[in-house]
Amino acid sequence: MSQQDRRIEVSEAAWRVIVREGLDRTSIRAIARELDCTTGVVTHYFRDKQELILFALNQVTENLKQAMQKVAEKPLSIERLVEMLCTFSPLDIKRQEILKVWVAFLGYAVGRESLMVEHQTSAGQLREVIMQELVALQSAKIIREDIDTGMEANVLLALVNGIALDSLIQKQRLNPQQQKIVIRRYINGISI
Amino acid sequence: MSQQDRRIEVSEAAWRVIVREGLDRTSIRAIARELDCTTGVVTHYFRDKQELILFALNQVTENLKQAMQKVAEKPLSIERLVEMLCTFSPLDIKRQEILKVWVAFLGYAVGRESLMVEHQTSAGQLREVIMQELVALQSAKIIREDIDTGMEANVLLALVNGIALDSLIQKQRLNPQQQKIVIRRYINGISI
């Protein structure tokens, strides 16, 4: 097993602790316990805790980007955009956990400007992908010519992020089917 | 000054520390420093830290509810719904700080089921208000009859929450004017 793979293992153990016990209780010792090892493992693969946190956060982004990449292989269509956006929706347990980890990190970034910039960087990348998708759809005359692709990318991401949050904070939440319907309906609104 | 007022003072000091340094660094000692007092003040007005956290979180909800209450005094109209929803938008510094505190608490609630339930309770109340607004507008034949007010309340809150998050995580973010336009445009889509 390569060093990089082992780092990912440690990072995933950190994820599990975060989801189960909360980010502030995710100590180096707790991660080691989750790995059924001692703290020596963690300190061996990460210089300090900040490096571990940053790595784990980047793993979240990496997961999302890969999922979107996979969808991007399909032929251009409205449906492809819908599926791309649904990448963010907590439709299965894996994505629910990613969402929780992401929310925990975002809350942790409040009052830590450098961490918030990390979030902004990854969010900016996702915005870029959606925007390019909109531009392509616009060129193909599938969506209206008069929409501002930059702004619309923000709105679409805001909508899917909001829907994702809804699944966390609402007891009477949108079910997976409704989530898809809402996104599809919104996109229909900007289609020709 | 009443006991309740003093509790609010402590809570607001906690807010400032959270926004400036992060929730996990908001220790009782840090709050006391912010108040320019000793920890005696904090421990006198709150049994323990959990009670303080819960109080500070409820203050966030209280702030939002009061702002919405104020809007609710105006006559029923599409514009009133827009303004209600804009209550959540970080249009000024005060609301930006409330948003940050809220996000910090939400992240803190990951892995703490009881705290997450608190979030769900307050989010549920806000959903109820928006839903009643939709029902009233529907009765007044201002918005379409065929929309599901329950689901639409979720979507509207998801949209404004998403827009609020956008202001935190996007560098190329929606400006306040665009935020209002987006909300208004969406509501026009469900109007007659």
Add this chain to the structure above:
DNA sequence: AATACCTCATAACAGTTGTTATGTAAACTA
């Protein structure tokens, strides 16, 4: 005027934290 209470300061407590140094087998390298 005596008593009780409210408001806060101070200090000590044990527990947890990240960090660091040191030890030790196993695996690789020469």
Add this chain to the structure above:
DNA sequence: TAGTTTACATAACAACTGTTATGAGGTATT
């Protein structure tokens, strides 16, 4: 096979945490 690096385990460190007890000075009550 001797030497070096890798992959951990172990332990000690100071700093910080929430909690609690004690006390002191002011204010209100009787």
